[in-house]
Amino acid sequence: MYALTPMDAPVVDVRALRKVYRVTERETGLAATFRSFVRRRYREVLAVDGITFHIDPGEVVGFLGPNGAGKTTTLKMLSGLLHPTSGEATVLGHVPWRREGDFLRGMTLLMGNRSQLVWDIPAADSFLVLKEIYAVPAAQYKRTLDELTELLDLGPLLHKLVRGLSLGERMKVEFAAGLLHSPGVAFLDEPTLGLDISMQGRIRRFVAEYNQRSGATILLTSHYMDDVVALCRRVIVIHHGVLLYDGALADLAERMAPYKRISVTLRGSVGDLSTFGEVVSSNENLATIHVPRAQAAERTARLVRELGDQLADISVEDPPIEEVIDKVFASERPLAETTA
Amino acid sequence: MVRYLRMFRAFAATEFQFEMEYRGNFYLSIFEMFLVIGTSIGAVLIMFGHTTTMNGWTLPEMIVLLGVYYLIQGGVNLVFSPSFERLMEHVRVGTLDFHLLKPVNVQFLVSTRHLRVVRAADLLLGLVVVIVGLLQVGAQIGVAQSLLFALSLFFGVMLVYSLLLGLVTLSFWFVRVENLLAIFWAFTEAGRFPVDVYPLWLRVSLSTIVPIGIAVTAPANAIAGRMDAVGVALLGAGTVLAVGIASALWRRGLRSYTGASA
DSSP: OOTTSOTTSOSEEEEEEEEEEEEEEOOSSHHHHHHHHHSOEEEEEEEEEEEEEEEOTTOEEEEEOOTTSSHHHHHHHHTTSSOOSEEEEEETTBOGGGOOHHHHHHEEEEETTOOOSOTTSBHHHHHHHHHHHTTOOHHHHHHHHHHHHHHHTOTTTTTSBGGGSOHHHHHHHHHHHHHTTOOSEEEEESTTTTOOHHHHHHHHHHHHHHHHHHOOEEEEEOSOHHHHHHHOSEEEEEETTEEEEEEEHHHHHHHHOOEEEEEEEESSOOOOOTTTSEEEEEETTEEEEEEEGGGHHHHHHHHHHHHGGGEEEEEEEOOOHHHHHHHHHHSOOOOOEEOO | OHHHHHHHHHHHHHHHHHHHTTHHHHHHHHHHHHHHHHHHHHHHHHHHTTOSEETTEEHHHHHHHHHHHHHHHHHIIIIIHHHHHHHHHHHHHTTHHHHHTSSSOHHHHHHHSOOOGGGHHHHHHHHHHHHHHHHHHTOOOOHHHHHHHHHHHHHHHHHHHHHHHHHHHTHHHHSOOHHHHHHHHHHHHGGGSOGGGSOHHHHHHHHHTSTHHHHHHHHHHHHTTOSOHHHHHHHHHHHHHHHHHHHHHHHHHHHHOOOTTO
């Protein structure tokens, strides 16, 4: 289907991609509203500041960053909805914003907060329209729909009005709608947004299985670290439009959080442990200490030695991924803005 | 081309199924249409109770014109208005993105995606009114004349389409343009009478800013044998120009569109 890219070439190739938005600016109040109606003031906002990465065929990559980091802007550029201010990108060998037919037929963009289905008709009817739009041959359409119906358990949902579906059910149907044309690349923007835990898990299992079955390349953004941990071995972290990290999820903590976390359980109450490291929490007989990564072994040994019989349990771990990400995102960097 | 026809058929099929769900609404719309056409014809009849011609238009010719008006309005309301209503909503909530991701001509998609199938009844009633009028005129209608009529009717619909597209495109910059459309529809009401019954100043604005007057009057003239092939060709050229300008504006609007959350 995407024969234009050689087998080993990256499916997504991004070089120094940059996007500056011009946004209207307005003070509050009636008079200001009127002034801005007559004459608008603009401000330039740097959303994506020269990021470079590439993704190989079949990879599932997590794209992380806080709100406003530039994730959605990047996804929009990669799906051809936005022209970059500068820089280059190819997806499946095509420049996305040229919106060539082969490119559009080869990719999909799913957004957790937006629906492409018509709410007043059953999903099955919308699917038929999509079949014609993508000119999917009848046999292939049936095969794909059967497979998606099985994977997502769509049977009872297809003939109900979309309006009447629950949020989770609707998301399943949205997934099917976006994948009916068997795209080779899927951009998923917050696909589990607002879903309950069990439905999040359901969607996650689906994405993993779909990736295995179809070999599709997936770039996923999510605020739920569970999504990322379950699906992505590799993550790309951006903040203020700048790429902060690109590599294995497992190494993220090592790179981004230069400390390990030692949890101790004592038989008595916790005394002063500050000589061992930074005590981040302590209550009754439990304490958590952050120590520099390089000294983790030595500090642990010292804890065991000095606390002796008092010590009931001790564990040394990487900090939880949420905490690492929080730390990264909290790092302040002046907002890249210029007033025009 | 075949592909686009297949797509259009799929659009129509889904919308038809949707409307069949609300059959009561369907019958009510048809009743409403009878009422509207009935009162317009009544108004024309009352007017012609006092005079026999209006600027050279006789009563039967006026009835033909009224029929043409409903044909064009029906055509536009069948496909373009419901599609454009959705388009404006898409621009506002940012779901137009999904249309832009489709491997088809986006202008085609946003112009024809949604139909209001009930409006096909307007076409039918309009046609009946035209035929009744023509029977009254009593003129012989040749093949050439019918052809010119069909052509000018098509041009008329496309002329109104290009105007609508132009107006709706403004939503890329102003987001809410419903009020503009309301003004547009108020203007189209004026198209129920031949463009030459209006004073010159109004005729100029009707024919240039809102050429609905031309769109309706031209086919009525064509079928009444008052417009020749040259006239229809001129109308065609004007329509092509109008559609071209509207499409260019549309493409410009699309470029400036960045999505509601951008």
